[in-house]
Amino acid sequence: MNLLSRLSDHELINSFTTGNVNALETLVLRHKEKLYTSIFFLVKDKYLAEDIFQDVFIRIIDTIRSGRYTEEGKFLPWAMRIAHNLCVDHFRKVKRTPVIKNSEDQDIFEVLNFTEDCAETKMIKRQSYNRVKDMLDLLPEDQREVIILRHYGDMSFKEIAAVTNCSINTALGRMRYGLINLRKMMMQKQIAL
Incomplete structure (x- = not known):
């Protein structure tokens, strides 16, 4: 398994096609957090995000x-595009749009935490993350989507443009206006992160 983790994504895919199931497991583990986080922020439901994540890897x-x-x-950008399309398909089926809401479920940012912090640090981080999520919830959907894909999905603007079917300039503009709106909210509410 340690040897597999040194292989590139392309090499892991080639290894999987020749019958090495462990190569696929390594690939899933390598990209699980970024994919799941992006899906979760779009659907805002832990169980639905897990289902869509599984569907992504089935595809x-x-x-x-x-x-x-x-x-x-x-x-990764290819997998992110599949994840985004499955989220869009889900919302088309239920005839609603993705909304980022506050939830009492486990904070997704804890999934990204690799070290144990003291209780005070955890509380401060949770409060900051909750503030960011609250403010993201107030942004227009197109701005929120670009920010999520860029910061949580670690996608380039070219990849975001392809996923959201817009030009790179439009994606850049949505990001710019989203960040301006977040700054305005922080100034109005006197929030310091």
Whole structure:
């Protein structure tokens, strides 16, 4: 397993196509947090996010096994595009749009925490993250989506433009206006993070 973690995504995919199931497991573990976080922020439901995350990898496995996967770009942006499309499909089915709401579920930012902090630090971080989530909830959907994909999905603006079917300039503009709006909210509420 340690040897597999040193392989690139492309090498892991090639290894999986030749029958090494552990290569797929390494690939899933490598990108799990970024994919799940992005899905969670779009659907704002822990269980739905887990279901969509599983569907993403079912699609990935089917595509790789059928030989339709081509190394046009990086694996993660491709997987993020699948995740985004599945989220959009879900909201089309239930005829509603993604809304970021406050929830009492486990804070997603704890998933990203790799070290144990003291209780006071955890409380301060949780309060800051909750403030950010509250403010994100107040942004227009297109601005919120670009911020989530950029900061939590770690996608480039070119990748965001492809996923959201807009130009790179539009994605940049949405990001700019989203950040301006977040700053205004922070100034109005006198919030310091």
